Amino acid sequence: LWVGTSEGLKCFKDGKQLPLFPGFDLANTRVNVITQDNEKQIWFGTENGLYCERNGKLRHYTIKNGLCHDFVKSLFVESDGDLWIGTRGGLSRMRENRFDNISENEGLFNDIIHQILEDENGYLWMSCNKGLFKTTKKKLEDFFDGKIKRVEFVSYNEADGMKSRECVGSYQPAGIKSDNGNLWFPTVKGAIIINPGNIKRNSFPSPVVIESITADGIRYPAFAGKPQETITIPPGVDRLKIEYSALSFQVPKRVRFKTWLIGYEPGWSDEVKRRTVDYTNLDPGRYTFR
DSSP, X not given: OEEEETTEEEXXXXXXXXXXXXXXXXXXXXXXXXXXXXTSOEEEEETTEEEEEETXXXXXXXXXXXXXXXXXXXXXXXXXXXXEEEESSOEEEEETTEEEEEOGGGTOSOSOOOEEEEOTTSEEEEEETTEEEEEEHHHHHHHHTTSOSOOOOEEEOGGGTOSOSOBOOSSSOSXXXXXXXXXXXXXTTEEEEEOGGGOOOOOSOOOEEEEEEEETXXXXXXXXXXXXXXXOOOTTOOEEEEEEEEOOOSOGGGOOBOOOEETTBSSOOOOBSOSEEEEESOOSSOOEEO
């Protein structure tokens, strides 16, 4: 029986406590999570990295070995043997003793991951202080293989029915998958239950409208649903402001935009919540705003 505590690792057999491994000081290290993989190896997530026990031998992995952060909060073993590691600094996947990492810089919703669970549809669900979020293993695989530069995550909070977005992760397990496939997560305002097969998502892009264009304080009328309309702005304009919106009433706070002024910018911007964009000192020429 392996027991992880805030004051180290304990091991019991037949009611007696056994000595720990020589050469590895786990007596004073906080052990946050313990799991077992398909090969009967025992994994320990601690505040000082990741440990693995097999046949009485202990291995230690840290940032120096490729782990994204040394404070490990959660562990999840896939059926194919991959080990997913949630830390205070991002998400790691261990495959054949090699780590692949993703953080907020590459699209991860939050770097501090309390719990990792998998549903029946191939999604990995993760909890954090800012809510729940999920993505497909396929997207993470494509990112690790260099096929995409960022991974898109779907997040859930009070707008989706949670009483509080703040999930709890001080003790493990900080979430379970029940026999019927439902996912359970603790929050600061009680437990929430998710039926992954009953989540409806609006897959249709919301219609976008250009509400107005303002050039040095002179406001041009809205395009009134005519996206191909062209306006001519006189020379000498220092500041151009474009206001836009999306016609969505489902969860308006969730709407995100990407913009591109063709002829001035090299490509699409990052996703933003704001509904205005400003340009200054544009050269004379013809531009298309998308």
